[in-house]
Amino acid sequence: xxxxxxxxxxxxxxxxxxxxxxxxxxxxxxxxxxxxxxxxxxxxxxxxxxxxxxxxxxxxxxxxxxxxxxxxxxxxxxxxxxxxxxxxxxxxxxxxxxxxxxxxxxxxxxxxxxxxxxxxxxxxxxxxxxxxxxxxxxxxxxxxxxxxxxxxxxxxxxxxxxxxxxxxxxxxxxxxxxxxxxxxxxxxxxxxxxxxxxxxxxxxxxxxxxxxxxxxxxxxxxxxxxxxxxxxxxxxxxxxxxxxxxxxxxxxxxxxxxxxxxxxxxxxxxxxxxxxxxxxxxxxxxxxxxxxxxxxxxxxxxxxxxxxxxxxxxxxxxxxxxxxxxxxxxxxxxxxxxxxxxxxxxxxxxxxxxxxxxxxxxxxxxxxxxxxxxxxxxxxxxxxxxxxxxxxxxxxxx
Amino acid sequence: xxxxxxxxxxxxxxxxxxxxxxxxxxxxxxxxxxxxxxxxxxxxxxxxxxxxxxxxxxxxxxxxxxxxxxxxxxxxxxxxxxxxxxxxxxxxxxxxxxxxxxxxxxxxxxxxxxxxxxxxxxxxxxxxxxxxxxxxxxxxxxxxxxxxxxxxxxxxxxxxxxxxxxxxxxxx
Numbered sequence: 001x002x003x004x005x006x007x008x009x010x011x012x013x014x015x016x017x018x019x020x021x022x023x024x025x026x027x028x029x030x031x032x033x034x035x036x037x038x039x040x041x042x043x044x045x046x047x048x049x050x051x052x053x054x055x056x057x058x059x060x061x062x063x064x065x066x067x068x069x070x071x072x073x074x075x076x077x078x079x080x081x082x083x084x085x086x087x088x089x090x091x092x093x094x095x096x097x098x099x100x101x102x103x104x105x106x107x108x109x110x111x112x113x114x115x116x117x118x119x120x121x122x123x124x125x126x127x128x129x130x131x132x133x134x135x136x137x138x139x140x141x142x143x144x145x146x147x148x149x150x151x152x153x154x155x156x157x158x159x160x161x162x163x164x165x166x167x168x169x170x171x172x173x174x175x176x177x178x179x180x181x182x183x184x185x186x187x188x189x190x191x192x193x194x195x196x197x198x199x200x201x202x203x204x205x206x207x208x209x210x211x212x213x214x215x216x217x218x219x220x221x222x223x224x225x226x227x228x229x230x231x232x233x234x235x236x237x238x239x240x241x242x243x244x245x246x247x248x249x250x251x252x253x254x255x256x257x258x259x260x261x262x263x264x265x266x267x268x269x270x271x272x273x274x275x276x277x278x279x280x281x282x283x284x285x286x287x288x289x290x291x292x293x294x295x296x297x298x299x300x301x302x303x304x305x306x307x308x309x310x311x312x313x314x315x316x317x318x319x320x321x322x323x324x325x326x327x328x329x330x331x332x333x334x335x336x337x338x339x340x341x342x343x344x345x346x347x348x349x350x351x352x353x354x355x356x357x358x359x360x361x362x363x364x365x366x367x368x369x370x371x372x373x374x375x376x377x378x379x380x381x382x383x384x385x386x387x388x389x390x391x392x393x394x395x396x397x398x
Numbered sequence: 399x400x401x402x403x404x405x406x407x408x409x410x411x412x413x414x415x416x417x418x419x420x421x422x423x424x425x426x427x428x429x430x431x432x433x434x435x436x437x438x439x440x441x442x443x444x445x446x447x448x449x450x451x452x453x454x455x456x457x458x459x460x461x462x463x464x465x466x467x468x469x470x471x472x473x474x475x476x477x478x479x480x481x482x483x484x485x486x487x488x489x490x491x492x493x494x495x496x497x498x499x500x501x502x503x504x505x506x507x508x509x510x511x512x513x514x515x516x517x518x519x520x521x522x523x524x525x526x527x528x529x530x531x532x533x534x535x536x537x538x539x540x541x542x543x544x545x546x547x548x549x550x551x552x553x554x555x556x557x558x559x560x561x562x563x564x565x566x567x568x569x570x
Contacts, residue, residue, distance in 0.1 A: 003495060007504045126511045166512055211502035262502070370437065372512030375498045375519065380541035 006213035008260045009170055012150045016179035016249060021052055024096075024138060025060035027176050031136045033094035037087050038067040039107045040098040044142050045069040050098055052182050053140065066090050071099065074278070075106040076159045077121045084113035094136040097174075098183075100195070101146035101281065104139050108154035108172045111137050121156065122165075130169040139174040142183045144247040145195025145282055147202055147255015149177035155271070164275050166372060173259075179252055181245040189235055190344040194282030196231045196247055197340070200224060200333070201270075201285035202254035204293070205263040207307060208300040209376045212261045220257035224310040226250035228336060235343040264377035266292045269386060272367035277356045286337060287347050291393040293330050295385070299378040301326040308332070349395030361390045406488050411453035411469075413491040414446055416561065417525070418455035418466050423560035424525050425463025428553055431521050432463060438514055443467070445475035448487045449507075468566035477510030477518065493530070493538040497522060528553050
C-alpha cells in the first residue's frame with residue numbers, strides 16, 4: 001500500500017482582476033481594521049503604484065497613514081525591527097505591503113514582531129515558531145514572480161551575518177492577496193522576465209520535488225502554461241494588461257504550489273548565489289534551472305516529461321516520443337531563456353551574469369548545502385555535487 | 399494501550415536511544431560527522447521526540463562532538479524534531495521511510511533553525527549508512543554514500559562498541 005501523504009493549505013483570500021484594489025477598504029473593514037500601515041519601497045512609490053492604493057482608500061473617504069517607503073531591495077533584520085517600532089508608535093492595526101518579494105517578506109517579518117511582541121526578529125528564525133494568528137496583512141505584489149503574497153515563508157538577511165534567515169509558519173500567510181494588472185504594468189522587461197522565471201522555477205521545482213502532491217501539481221502545471229504563453233507576449237507588448245494579469249495570476253498559482261510542496265536544489269543554490277554575489281533572485285533561478293534539472297534528471301525523468309505539454313504546448317508533446325519528453329522539457333525551458341535573452345539580455349549562465357567570480361563558488365556551495373530547500377530535492381547533493389552544478393552553470397566559456 | 403502499540407512504542411524508544419547514543423559515539427569516531435557538527439553552535443541542544451509525550455531523546459553539541467543527554471519527559475531544546483505520531487516515527491525507525499521523505503510528507507515538525515536541521519540530517523544519514531547493512535541503509539537515506547567496506551566495518555564496529563559506553567551526561 002502506498003505510504004503517500006500530503007497536506008495542502010492556502011487560506012489567503014485572492015482579489016484578482018480589473019480594479020481589484022478598490023475592494024480593499026471593505027476587506028479591511030470586514031476584518032475590523034481601521035489603521036493600516038503601508039509598507040513599500042522608493043521605486044514603487046516613485047512609479048506611482050502606491051497612488052492607486054491611496055486613491056482606492058480616498059474614494060472610500062479613508063486615508064492611509066503612515067506609509068513607510070524605505071525598504072531596501074535586500075531587506076534586513078534592522079529594517080524589520082525599525083518598522084515594527086514605527087507600527088507600534090502609530091497604533092496601527094494591520095499592514096498593507098505594496099511591492100516585490102523584499103517588501104512582502106519584510107511585511108511578514110514585521111507582522112511577526114508586532115503580533116508576537118519582542119524587539120528582535122532572531123527569536124523567530126526557523127519553522128513553526130509561531131503559535132497563533134498574526135495581524136491582518138494585505139499583500140499587493142508589484143512584480144509577478146515571488147508568489148510571496150500566498151506563501152508561508154519570509155526570507156530576511158541577518159544584518160550581522162552574510163546569510164539569509166528563513167521564517168516559516170502557516171501564520172505568516174497574508175490574509176488577502178491583491179492581483180491588479182495596474183500594479184505590474186510598468187515593470188521593466190528585464191525584471192518582468194527575471195521574476196517570471198522565478199515563478200516558472202517555483203512551478204517546475206514544486207512539480208518535481210519530494211513533497212509534490214496532486215493539488216500542488218495542478219497549480220504548478222497551470223502556472224507553467226500561463227507563464228510560457230504570457231511572458232513572450234508581455235516582452236513584445238509590455239502594456240498588454242491581459243497578458244500582465246496572466247503572468248501575475250501564474251506567479252500567485254506557482255506560489256500556492258510551492259508553498260505546499262516546497263522547492264529544491266535550484267533554490268538552495270540560488271539563495272546562496274544571491275547572498276554571496278548580490279544577483280537578483282529571479283536571475284539566479286533562471287540561469288540555474290536547466291543545470292539543476294540535468295543534475296536531478298534520472299530521478300525526475302517521468303515527472304519532467306509530464307510537464308512537456310505545459311512547457312511546449314500540446315502539439316509539440318503529441319509529436320514528441322514519450323521517452324524524449326523529459327529532454328524536450330529542458331529544451332523548452334532553454335528555448336524560453338534564449339527568447340528572454342534576446343529581448344532583455346537576462347543572463348543564461350554564471351559567466352554572462354558578470355557579477356560572479358570563480359573564487360566565490362566554494363562559498364556558495366558551503367551555504368547551499370545548509371539551505372533548507374535541499375532537504376526536498378529528489379536527489380541528494382553534497383558540496384562537491386553543488387560545485388559541479390555551478391561549474392556546469394558557468395557557461396560555454398568554461 | 400494495545401499490545402501492538404506498546405511494542406511499537408518500546409521499539410521506537412529503544413531505537414531513539416540507539417540513534418542518540420550512536421550519534422554521540424559517531425561524533426568522536428567519524429571525521430565526516432565531526433566536521434559536519436563543527437557547523438553547529440556549542441551548547442546547542444537537540445531533541446528528537448514523538449508528539450505529544452511519546453519516546454524522546456536529547457543531545458547537546460559540545461566542544462568535542464555530541465553528548466547524549468538521555469530521555470526527559472519535558473524541557474525545550476534549541477532544535478526540536480517532532481514526529482507528529484508514533485506511527486510516523488515507526489516508519490522512520492523501521493527504515494521504511496527516510497527522514498527527508500518524512501519531512502516532505504509532513505510527518506515531522508521542525509522547531510528550530512532550518513540550516514541546523516540540514517546539518518543534523520546529514521549526520522543522521524551518515525550514521526545510518528555506517529551502522530546499518532547496505533540493503534537496509536539504502537531505504538533509510540536519500541543516497542547511500544560511497545564508502546569502502548573495510549572502512550564501514552571499522553567505523554560501524556567502533557560506533558557499536560562505544561554506544562554502551564556513551565553515558566548520559568548533564569547539559570553544559
